[in-house]
Amino acid sequence: MEAWRIFSSYDKRVVVTKTPRIIVERFVKEHLRADDVIGSELSENRFGLATGFIQDDFDSITRRIGALFGDEQPNLGLGRPQFGSGPLFLSLCKEEQHPPFTTAKKHDLHHIIRPLPVIFHDGRLAKSPTPSAALLILLWIPLGIVLATIRILVGLVLPMWAIPRMAPVFGGKVVVKGTPPPPASPGSSGVLFVCTHRTLMDPVVLSSVLHRRIPAVTYSISRLSEILSPIPTVRLTRIRDVDAQKIKRQLEKGDLVVCPEGTTCREPFLLRFSGLFAELTDRIVPVAMNYRVGFFHATTARGWKAMDPIFFFMNPRPIYEVTFLNQLPVEATCSSGKSPHDVANYVQRILAATLGFECTNFTRKDKYRVLAGNDGIVSQTSNRTPAKELISIFKKIMGDFKLH
16 A cells, blocks of 8 residues: 555556566556556567567667656656566666655655556456466366367256256266245246346256256347257347336246346456346245356356357366245335335345345446447347358457457
């Protein structure tokens, strides 16, 4: 905090690092409010892919520092004189400060800013790509692809009741807590399972735990994901009245799964719940879904979403946790006069408390605008030829392995 107080008190802030600029630039500019970043540049081949080598040496970084400031000498440099990037710029500054930093000197601290919190993150790697971890992941990928293929094929062939029992045989695990409700009796409306949305596998895992194929409400998943889905899907339009009628008709037929967050969220908090589900039924059973993986995240905002289940099953030991909460009492539903927003917020709070997560007001649009620069809606129409479509898919798959 002492270093931050000094850093944020100056009008112009520049970060110098030996780390490749492309890896740290977004974080430094958007969250630490720096004006410029000077770092190493990655070498690229003729296809525009990083080779893993550093393009320039440290002398070039020093020259860029001099070019940035020109004849003006920086007022203060914060860093270690012998380690890190300290030797590159400290000698160019009028004043130096080394750890431990102190604000005892009379700096102008009247306009200290707060760093923006890091909330959403993307990319497939669940481990930091240290040399040893990167080597292990690269060696695992061929085996992981074979293992994922076997797991998916077995899951498509087996009946739902057998999947949780067979999961340990193939290295997976499904942990079930709480008591699930019995199936809806003929002629009565179904139960609406309201789940946290961790991956696209949530409704599938829930169906396997309940030993029956329960339809799931979907928002913007790809057609390929719908085709490969072992359970029925109900595609919504995001038009409130139309979607409400679709959900009502489905509940008249039986049980239904809905994820009110509208998109997956891998961080330890819950996005804002839509209140639509609370208007349509009083038979609401909250279900806390969570997962644990070792190598690859099973969610993405900028990659190809149809690969999410494949990356999940590529992990050596994927674990899913399903916690059934009690059905909401009548006094906690809209029948007692509560508004849909109050019911949705209540369900969000109890699910967050069960998982040890934090409730937020962030929405699907907030997530995708930060990570992908769009609203997270998948276009269903395309004028591209099959060849162009295959090229686009290949690029998205390759993009999943890039560092974001």
